[in-house]
Amino acid sequence: MKTDIILSGVGGQGILSIATVIGQAALANNLYIKQAEVHGMSQRGGDVQSNLRISDQPIASDLIALGQADVIISMEPLEALRYLPYLSKDGWIISSADPFVNIPNYPDIESVLAALRAHGNVKLIELDKIAKENNIARSANMILLGATAEFLGLGFEAIADSVRTVFGSKSEAVVEMNLRAIEIGRSFK
Amino acid sequence: MTNKKLLLGDQAIAQGALDAGLSGVYAYPGTPSTEITEYIQLSPQGRSGDVYCRWCTNEKTAMEAALGMSYAGKRALVCMKHVGMNVCADAFINSAVTGVNGGLVVLAADDPSMHSSQNEQDSRFYGKFAMIPILEPSSQQEAYDMMAYAFDLSEQLHEPVLMRVVTRLAHSRAVVGTAAVREQNPLNAPARSQNWVLLPAIARRRNKELIALQPDMNRHAANDGYNRYAEGTDRQLGIIACGIGYNYYMENYPQGAPHTVLKISQYPLPTDDIRRLADTCQSILVIEDGQPFVEEQLRGILPSKCKIKGRLTGELPRDGELTPDNVKAALGFASSQQNAPSDLVVARPPALCQGCGHRSVYEALNRIVEKLPEARVFGDIGCYTLGALPPYKAINSCVDMGASITMAKGAADAGVFPAIAVIGDSTFTHSGMTGLLDAVNCNSPITVIISDNLTTAMTGGQDSAGTNKFEAICLGLGVDKEHLHVVNPLPQNMDEITRIMEREFNYKGLSVIIPRRECIQTLSRKAKQKNNK
DSSP, X not given: OEEEEXXXXXXXXXXXXXXXXXXXXXXXXXXXXXXEOOOSGGGTTSEEEEEEEEESSOOOOSSOOTTOEXXXXXXXXXXXXHTGGGXXXXXXXEEEOOOOOOSTTOOOXXXXXXXXXXXXXXXXXXXXXXXXXXXXXXXXXXXXXXXXXXXXXXXXXXXHHHHHHHXXXXXXXXXXXXXXXXXXXXXXX | OOEEEEEXXXXXXXXXXXXXXXXXXXXXXXXXXXXXXXXXHHSHHHHXXXXXXOOOSSHHHHHHHHHHHXXXXXXXXXXXXXXXXXXXXXXXXXXXXHOOSSOEEEEEEEOTTOSSOSOOOOTHHHHHHHTOOEEOOSSHHXXXXXXXXXXXXXXXXXXXXXXXXXXXXXXXXXXXXXXXXXXXXXXXXXXXXXXXXXXXXXXXXXXXXXXXXXXXHHHHHXXXXXXXXXXXXXXXXXXXXXXXXXXXXXXXXXXXXXXXXXXXXXXXXXXXXXXXXXXXXXXXXXXXXXXXXXXXXXXXXXXXXXXXXXXXXXXXXXXXXXXXXXXXXXXXXXXXXXXXXXTTOOOOXXXXXXXXXXXXXXXXXXXXXXXXXXXXXXXXXXXXXXXXXXXXOOOSBOOSTTHHHHHHHHHHXXXXXXXXXXXXXXXXXXXXXXXXXXXXXXXXXXXEEEEBOSSBTTTXXXXXXXTTOHHHHHHHHTOOGGGEEEEOOOGGGHHHHHHHHHHHHTOSSOEEEEEBOOOHHHHHHHHHHHHHO
């Protein structure tokens, strides 16, 4: 198997935590991993992205070529749209539908969502609403991860095990909250 | 026996150094190098104090302290971003002339495409300039393995070794297998203590010895295994791929490379291999991240029978980092079918955080500067450089660490008034203090605003060398206490701050204003940690 994933969002939205959980799951399954991150200036409310590649064969490049990504996982719809040229023809977009407006020229959100839907293989999730309804606002990123589980080639249980490992150092309550979040995300159709 | 870990390139370097018997890391934070020192600080050896790992005031103090540790016989690592090499260049170049005792590795993290930098200088030039070996890993595992090799090589040659990485290796994770841990070196005196006294007569001898060492360095680069020559069947094109350039090349050939490939991860360049490649191929494509360092050496000025392709001939772009796409194109492959970029996509530049003290500083500054059309504001390097962007558009320059103060002074010397400098606390101690002394000595009519957020914020909140010392430093340098002010940049204090700024901007002498409020990022992190307890 080989899955090329682009994670995107705005600095502070928790995309690197999603990457950590997927990376840990891949590590536990003895897969090869390359995960390029962005640190530094752009983390101050700018656009951030991470290229995450997992495979059962050795991986050469840390970066994904244009038109090659299997999945875009995005915490923000405009940021999902930004990386569309990297998505393969039959790749999937799993994105939050909630705009993060911190620029004066943010485009019309309905147009952004329509442009994403035009791709076909799209799941747009009202992440804020679902997270609040379930009282897990801090785990919105894990809901999104749960919704991507079927596209990662890892299996849902591997993701759940990784959540236990990654959040295990915090507290049982944090682990439970995040397990619930990925379960909620998984049930989203 | 190996232990597998998922590590950033930076973390692999740090773990490699720890496992190679490191005794101290010396660094000033700088993207993309910061995580090396942070990893060592959080390691068991760092926490227990077995490995020295406190932040330094700047890259020059870091380089010199590491050289001192090497003098004492122990293994030391110096880490910095590429422009830090400029700051420590004096000590760095001279460390090749003194030579070393304990192993000394200098790690420069270059930032092609300038993700978080003001230029894209290639640190390999510094290694060549100093006439020392350079290592350039292509993977996180290689970065780990190379640290032990680099320290051994440094001790064999009695010379520092430069390791050069780029952002995409420093900030990319992969699984790394670790090896057994080596003991630290005992304290020991340098065998030839005279080498360390670079009086001209000794320096001339040492320079000849350094030149005489070059064949040894060449032999190591040719034979020790970090450069690899792999024969291919295609005789049209040969490949020279440096560092991570090798990965972008291999990405195109999952079933194996058709070309003869010389993979370069160690310098001086392996000249025999390069000649062999040129003899067997009609042309050579040089794939290197950063500037055309290898390509220029190959090309020279006079024509050669082998055609050399690369950044200078347009097969690869002249600037910017390598990507899988531009390497693919250089190899003649069409790009994959892809979606067109959407017209809706607009840039989302970084911005100062909500609640950041720098915001209040710029709001106050702009209120006064509006009334002073002749005023010029010289900025510096840090989060507050974002004050150049809307909505503030408050600074007229950003050049290098500390330049705000000295540029304001030079502009004032030329007749600009008022000339205002805006500098952060960590940048001030890094390279601003000496400039302030120049201004004090001339009573230059400038105002220096030291926007103090009690941390090195841009790189993620590392300790700032001058915390709690700024008034004492300014007074000690000779700033008039009548013109030294400390304010708290909160919205409710705006009237007081603007009043002080207005008075001092119009004062025909040197003044310093220190707006001080903790970085909102470090503050909320501390609150979170408290809640978790």
